[in-house]
Amino acid sequence: MPTFDLLKPAPGLRVLVTGGAAGIGARIAEAFDEAGAHVYVCDVDPAAVAALRAAHPSIGAGVANVAERESVDRLVDDAAAALGGLDVLVNNAGIAGPTGSIEDIEPDDWDRTISTNLNSQFYVLRRAVPLLKASPAASIVAMSSVAGRLGYPFRTPYASTKWAIAGLVKSLAIELGKDGVRVNAVLPGLVAGPRMDRVIAARAQALGIGFEEMKAAYLAKISLGRMVTESDIAAMILFLCSPAARNITGQSISVDGNVEHL
Template sequence: MKVIDSLIPRSGLRVLITAGANGIGLAIAQAFQEAGARVHVCDIDEQALAALPEGITYTNADVSQEADVDRLFEDAAHLGGLDVVVNNAGIAGPTASIEDIDPESWNRTININLNGQYRVANRATPLLRESQGLLINMASVAGRLGFAYRTPYAASKWAIVGFTKSLACELGPEGVRVNAILPGIVRGPRIEKVIADRAAKRGISYAEMEKENLSKVSMRRMVEPTDIAAMALFLSAPGGANISGQALSVCANVETI
């Protein structure tokens, strides 16, 4: 195989992506479909699900709910197995001082961001073992750096990195690879809300907050959802066959947050 060929996933991969109807998840779903994969996604946004590109199948499911995850895997059974699972679902959680974060907000963030990944991995592992496939867990640069006023989010993302590395050790002898992708500041509506909320907490303008955020990025720019999709494709290609247990930042080098 030529090196250039090793950078392209084989056609016909069976791919499941959580929160795949918007943002990063949608970019990943479209990239896999363009590469010839059969793609099934879940999301809670009914309008976005209805607007998915033709050929991408879907389930309206919330990964914080056991019954929804069960239904997701029942629906995805039409793929006949799974080669790649992207654990992408997550929420930003509250922006507040620790003494102002109520238990419900803390628990909801952990339940979706971390426990949701457990629920999906728990059900996906037997299928990935059969295919000697790949699990990609979406973390964040907040999973390697401290993040003031975003403690539940950061705690969940640090936990995802540990979850990933532990699963890689556990499943590697059976041929299953597990990696985490750590996006930085990704352009889109979600980061706009995060910047606005943090600006309000700090008592500064949106423009000032955005400029301050980008000043902490070596390349002084946001990354695009397609940058994250490109990393997911590479990990799924033959060239990524020996990459496992890694926390891979796609962030233009965020130095601090």
């Protein structure tokens, strides 16, 4: 086999992507599908799930709220049944959380961010890891953020969860190494699209400035001066799940154009 064929995930991988019916998650699912994997996604939005099914009949999909344990239990059972097992878990589901000063953040908004971004990762892992241990090509990718390596004022709930994911990945890589299960995190920077526009708008409102001024301030913090795309993130995840990455585990890998500070 030519060396660079190792950069492609093996055809037939059984892949579960949480939060996979729209945005970054959908692009990840599409990329695996294009690479010949068998893919199952979940999403909390029934309309997004229906749209993905219509656009990509080869991708299995179901509605699930990953912040709820019972919903996750059903999800993993359904995915395992549809796929016949599991080789790759992409723990992608998450929310932006509130924007504001720490003293102004509502406790319910804090709790919702922790539940959706962090607790959900545990709920899926506790059910998926036994399946992954039975795979000869097991890989877990957890979605963190550039906010998981930098301080992020006015976005403390979000940043706290993303820092926690880095610790989760490092610990699990040690725990699961003996089983041949690799565990890594991907840290996207500013990803062009509607979600980033909403984040910029919320931050601009919190600071009392205009949207374009706030956007320019964000771009000025990136060494390459541009946002990344959903496809950039998907490409890194495909690489991490390929044979070329067989000795990469326990890492938090930024795909962000080098965001210098937030």
